[in-house]
């Protein structure tokens with residue numbers, strides 16, 4: 415099955431109002447071509463969503479948020495609802511990023527609630543999963559990723575499941591400069607697709623986009639994207655430089671083979 419490549423740029427807690435706008439402007443200028451055969455989304459910090467969204471509005475790049483509340487509204491100081499995000503023109507959201515799971519204590523259960531809230535509110539979701547270095551060293555990487563995924567998919571209908579993008583992001587590769595090898599990425603993606611197959615069926619699972627994240631840079635993107643079953647990437651550090659991010663986007667249009 416042919417899956418449309420996907421590239422996300424996760425700015426994390428970086429940029430300021432001026433530098434975020436400059437980055438968005440540079441991306442918009444270079445990405446006016448709406449016919450490019452891939453989905454590109456940037457995920458700026460909450461306070462800059464509106465200004466970045468305006469700058470990207472004439473481009474082919476969609477606007478994403480890095481998180482959302484699992485609740486619709488109410489007395490939840492500091493939280494941001496799905497409706498607030500859609501109000502700002504946000505169409506995508508990250509759910510379950512490892513920094514939220516491991517540094518901010520988000521449980522599998524909370525991730526599942528956020529996933530449901532986002533999808534029911536009409537947002538498209540990148541669901542992030544991945545194992546830590548310790549888990550990998552102790553040989554349970556596959557079990558950890560499978561459990562994260564099963565918990566997220568447990569109550570998800572087939573109609574919602576076929577819409578999500580899953581990001582395999584091994585925690586040890588995020589921000590470390592040590593990306594997974596192409597073989598590691600291919601194997602993990604196969605395992606993720608197998609979990610989706612057993613939860614739903616192979617037809618549905620073969621349509622789900624699974625992207626790789628963790629120290630993606632222009633120098634390794636093509637090799638990783640050439641692996642069958644790798645449908646693009648979620649880019650952190652390299653998404654803060656317009657040239658690097660766009661060159662990773664080009665690698666995705668050239669290098670991706672469905673499998």
Ligand code: PGA
Pocket residue numbers: 424583587588589590591627628629630648649650651652
């Ligand atoms: P990185 O981050 O590209 O800086 O490793 C990826 C991510 O956290 O999504």
